[in-house]
Amino acid sequence: MYYNIYCDESCHLEHDGINVMVLGAIWCDQKKIKEINLRIKDIKERNGIPTSTEMKWTKISPSKIDAYKDLVNYFFDDDDLHFRALVVPDKNMLDHDRFNQSHEDWYYKMYFEMLKVILSPTERYNIYIDIKDTHSYKKSQKLKEVCCNSMYDFSERIIKKLQPIRSDEVQIMQLVDILIGAVGYQNRIFDDGHVESLAKREIIDLVKARSRYSLKKSTLLREEKINLLIWNARG
Numbered sequence: 001m002y003y004n005i006y007c008d009e010s011c012h013l014e015h016d017g018i019n020v021m022v023l024g025a026i027w028c029d030q031k032k033i034k035e036i037n038l039r040i041k042d043i044k045e046r047n048g049i050p051t052s053t054e055m056k057w058t059k060i061s062p063s064k065i066d067a068y069k070d071l072v073n074y075f076f077d078d079d080d081l082h083f084r085a086l087v088v089p090d091k092n093m094l095d096h097d098r099f100n101q102s103h104e105d106w107y108y109k110m111y112f113e114m115l116k117v118i119l120s121p122t123e124r125y126n127i128y129i130d131i132k133d134t135h136s137y138k139k140s141q142k143l144k145e146v147c148c149n150s151m152y153d154f155s156e157r158i159i160k161k162l163q164p165i166r167s168d169e170v171q172i173m174q175l176v177d178i179l180i181g182a183v184g185y186q187n188r189i190f191d192d193g194h195v196e197s198l199a200k201r202e203i204i205d206l207v208k209a210r211s212r213y214s215l216k217k218s219t220l221l222r223e224e225k226i227n228l229l230i231w232n233a234r235g
Contacts, residue, residue, distance in 0.1 A: 002030040002160075005118060005127045007111075008167070008176045010057075010184045019092065020187045023114045024085035024180040026172060030126065032080045033172065039078070040171035043070045054168040057181025062199045068178065069206055075175055076210040076225070083176075084227040085183050086114035108146045110231065115147060117227060119158060127162040130173055136164035182207045183228070186215040 005027040010020075028036060041051040047067035049055070060068050075081050088094075088110065096103055119125060127147075129140055144162035153159060167173035182204045190196075208215060211226040219228045 002124045002126065003027050003118075004030050004033055005115070005125055006170070006173050006176050007115075007127060007129045008173065008180050009130075009132075010180050019090050019189045020184050021088040021091055021110075022085055022180050022184040022187075023111055024083065024176060024183065025114065025118065026075075026081060026083050026176045026179070027118050027125075028080045028082065028172075036078070036081065037171040039074060040071065040175065043067065043074060046070070051171075052168075055174045056167070056177040057185075057200070060178075060181075060197065060199050060203060065199050065202055068199075068203055071175060071178065072203060072206050072210070075179070081175075082118075082224050082227070083179050084114060084118055085180060086110055086229045086231055087183060087187055088231050089187050108143055111143055112147050112150050113229070113231070116150070117221060117229075119147075119151065121151070121153075121158060123158070125159050127159060128165045128170070128173070129162070130167045130177075131164040140164050178203070179207070179226075183215050187230075 005025050007023070007025040009024070010022045044051050044053065044055070044067065047064070047070060049064065049067055055068065055071065075083070094103070094106070096106055099106075115127070127144075129136065129143070140162050144159060147159055147162070148154060148156055151158060165173065167177060181200075185200055186204050186208075204215070207226075213219060213226060213228065215228065216230065217228070218230045219226065221227075
């Protein structure tokens, strides 16, 4: 079978002042993509949001909370959709010198650590990452190299494609952004005086209720709906 994997990241820079980093992906049967994107468009239209408008974690507000709840509920109600995330809860604990690596080297290792639970040697995959900047294509090719080498997939039989795409043009990528945002927000340590977004808290509580997970602990490795790895820098 062919699967599409849609990936995104949050707070991946080493010295951005944020404790947590999240890498995440939604995957599904390639044949279901058209139907899924249409369903997301329907949710937008039902809630008075133009289908061309990008829904993402940073845009969650009280006035649009119902649309975001509908989107989260759709994810949990559709058996074809699966989510995997790797959470680094404290980047301050990283010690790259000890392992003779750069932050960039470690970043690609973590990306493969996130993806390897999804990948099977008997299936075929197209992997898409969100375009962040002008370096996105170079990053995608490096990630493909790391993944293929790690899986001994030198002929690229398993990973057929790995390329950047624009999240505002692909509906399902917007769902990845929202789920990553919820996991990251739940694990983030805020400065004193931070005013929590009640709308975002509602979305987090919904994800926790539907998944029956706290979003702060690793799930079982075989969990297929919301699969989480809380990565420990100490090993």
